[in-house]
Amino acid sequence: MVSVYAMGGPAPQGPAGAYRVTMLDPIGDDDGPGTYTYPTDPVYVRGSFDLTKVDIEDAGDNVIFKVSVNAPISNPWGMASGFSVQMIEIYIDTDHQAGSGFTNTMAGIDVLFSSDEGWEKCVIISPQPISRVKGEVTGKSPDLASGLVVPVTTVPSAGTLIATVRKADLGAPQPGWGYQVLMQSNEGFPERDVILSRMVNEYNGQHRFGGGSDWRGDPQVMDILVPPAKGGADEISKQHEILSKYHADEDAAKIVYAVVPMVYPGASQ
Template identity: 30%
Template sequence: MRRFSVFLVFFLLLGLASSKSAAANAVPRQVLFQMEDPRGDDRGPGTYVYPKGPVFDPRHGLYDLTTFRVEVDDSSYYFYFTFAEKLSNPWGAPEGFSHQRIALYIDSQPNQGRSETWREGAYVDFDPRHGWEYFIDVTGWHKGAVYYWNQRKTEPGRRQGLLFRRATDGKTVEAVIPREALDEHPETWYYYVLIGSQDPIGPDGWRPVLAKATEWQFGGGTDTNLDPNVLDVLAPAAGENSQSSQLGSYSVEKQRLAVVKPVHPEQPVSIKKYTWYDRLVLAVREKGNAILKKYPWNIYFPVYVAAILAFLILLLLIGFNLANWRRRRK
């Protein structure tokens, strides 16, 4: 009887240890920011037209950002960019998307950062009150990286631990960035989201916008390096900060680039802190839900009753043996 009880205690402790290990991964993802973008606005300042080539069919929606969302868990930040049309992959990028050129700039600290893009290509500037500290280059062919405002342009970006892929819904690009690559205060972040078209021979990988559309280039621009090569930005639908106002603020006469404004949560969200007990409760709840889903209560009711009785008997045996042990000690 004594050996049997020792084994029972051992397995109970083993179960607790397993639960503690599971608790480390039980923290649910927390949504830090989400914003909808107007549909049908992948026309830059409103004048741009798609290239004539069939690879750009249906010639609308491929670059039309509809939702931007940011999440976090214990290990990573998750950035989601959802588009109006399914993400086609005509050139076979391993990440699952070939058309979209996504540039995410984050302003995380006041009174520092850059107000120009990492390299010339998008042909926009940023609000000087909100210079960027992080640039997440979301692109295909293993070129995605994180760049920092205070590093030299000749230095490579961080690629270790990063993941870029097409999500299962077929319309969303997902960027997974380790938390140590960015700072721990997303409640201070302002976001610039720029959408263009990938072009391996374009300036910094951006497909140019010309005055007239060709088979491979967009039309509706000015044949200069002053009109943006940006087709969509995350912006409100109307007002002085609308997309057309921002991307249309360039001037050929004054040799001035368009200035883009960032977006920011109306109610900033800090990362939740979880105690060990919180994590254990979440782990047990997650495990319990998984068991109930696999073995429904209404079908396996006798099994659950037997398991509960066995557990109660286990507790009684442990209590009985502890009581005996204490009597012998006296």
């Protein structure tokens, strides 16, 4: 289901005026355009990149993002953050105005947004230190750095990552906001033009996803939200269709990137 309780709406719990959004994603679509496979190393447990639920809640001075996957959150590399494997980018359209916001994604993700669904804020949930996330974005996507928001804390709980973002950095969530959640994997030693995410290649390897291309242009995401984000089985085929509309090529001028949609929980989809 997709629920919005905002600006005095009928919130069943919590204070009057609280904003809450729940978006669901079907199980078993952690294969990008339908062809992607996990790395072979056992730390990449099946379901670790299978997005199942996203909760967003206004919590006074903060906004809480809860992103759930179809496997326990683990920390095989012993990172101080308490998790190691996932890396998530949450793109937010705060005005839903044509021609407003960014249409490119952070370096290395290789998908686009349409010009009428550009984003103003991007919350990156990464196990890397805050300073490193900011440094990577400033160095590799300087034109997008003004939209970056990094959580002050991210806490793993069972199969959920709970990220706390300062409202001063994000703004107060509104019923008209749109969201897209791109699921990737943390990479501490990324390519020179990739921000902390793991590449998809033609064939998978110990620490590489497979089923894509060794050239650039294939979507570097394992799972996304698909409107209306109710978790229906039809959203699997829709995801595959969306992410299959790309052309990878060794010639950058010939690349065609897949265009991903926003989900607007406060509007009919």
